[in-house]
């Protein structure tokens with residue numbers, strides 16, 4: 001099998017470390033450099049002793065990484081602004097880019113800059129970036145040189161909803177997505193809300209009514225049926241390391257259960273990471289450390305309300321696992337490579 005040379009920018013953060021862990025099992029990807037500004041010059045072994053495959057590799061700076069032309073593909077596990085700055089340099093060197101940040105997800109510049117609070121230095125590239133949900137956009141990802149890896153909350157909400165929008169099953173109703181994330185979703189930063197005594201045995205909502213993933217989710221839903229979508233999205237944070245559960249309320253006048261299960265089954269018949277449950281509610285423990293999304297549907301006839309549940313691991317299907325799926329497709333490999341065994345798990 002041909003080997004592809006890979007760079008990782010932001011390899012000292014949670015999603016970068018998750019990439020490193022999964023890539024030790026990947027038969028066709030060889031990591032040739034990893035960046036960290038705070039650890040530059042140190043070995044990965046001295047900072048993360050459990051990453052045995054990279055013990056002697058020395059972290060380099062992002063500036064040095066942008067001078068490298070000896071790689072086929074780079075993963076950017078960086079803050080949004082840093083990704084937006086370096087992406088044009090990698091692309092100009094003929095290197096494919098999978099960006100885990102939100103820098104190229106939102107197609108409207110004003111909407112992006114309002115949500116992210118900085119002036120985008122390379123916004124025109126957003127128009128060519130492919131929004132990377134491999135189960136739904138396989139063909140365009142295969143052709144892409146820049147993939148915007150979706151956010152974790154959007155992944156958990158879009159994969160169950162898009163097939164229903166595409167089929168015209170949902171029209172003109174307000175959808176409520178109530179989502180809960182593990183603490184690693186905040187990144188590996190030290191601040192007061194991240195202290196053990198602040199987060200342990202705590203549970204709270206944040207960015208109520210104005211979370212930056214709202215425009216991302218609405219954009220992708222509207223792209224499926226070309227009409228306005230009304231969404232209320234409330235994220236919460238739980239005192240667990242990793243995992244995410246979204247509870248999505250959708251009004252339906254009549255019971256759509258059979259149609260929804262038929263649509264999901266048809267849409268995802270060739271997608272081994274999508275697992276559909278009937279009569280059982282997905283749990284976070286079932287998906288932790290996997291690249292799977294679990295989903296279920298329940299209809300409440302008295303209230304004329306449907307409840308979709310979906311669970312993912314925010315660091316895997318919500319970030320690094322999905323990024324590896326995208327990278328596989330971009331270089332012409334099966335998206336499951338390095339993420340699934342012959343027995344399907």
Ligand SMILES: NC(=O)C1=CN([C@@H]2O[C@H](COP(=O)(O)OP(=O)(O)OC[C@H]3O[C@@H](n4cnc5c(N)ncnc54)[C@H](OP(=O)(O)O)[C@@H]3O)[C@@H](O)[C@H]2O)C=CC1
Nearest residue numbers: 010011012013014015036037038077078101185187188319
């Ligand atoms: N955590 C999650 O669940 C998810 C995160 N994402 C997105 O993925 C990206 C990475 O997230 P995550 O791994 O959680 O973040 P972390 O904060 O854990 O890691 C950030 C990484 O970027 C590096 N970095 C920080 N600032 C700069 C800078 N100015 N220039 C160069 N490198 C820098 C850090 O290295 P150092 O400090 O050593 O320089 C570190 O390696 C973000 O854009 C995030 O929004 C997407 C989906 C889910």
Ligand SMILES: CC(=O)N[C@@H](CCC(=O)OP(=O)(O)O)C(=O)O
Nearest residue numbers: 100101102151152153181185186
């Ligand atoms: C719990 C938590 O803080 N989560 C992060 C989202 C993580 C994610 O998906 O990030 P990107 O859009 O940056 O890729 C947040 O709410 O900002």
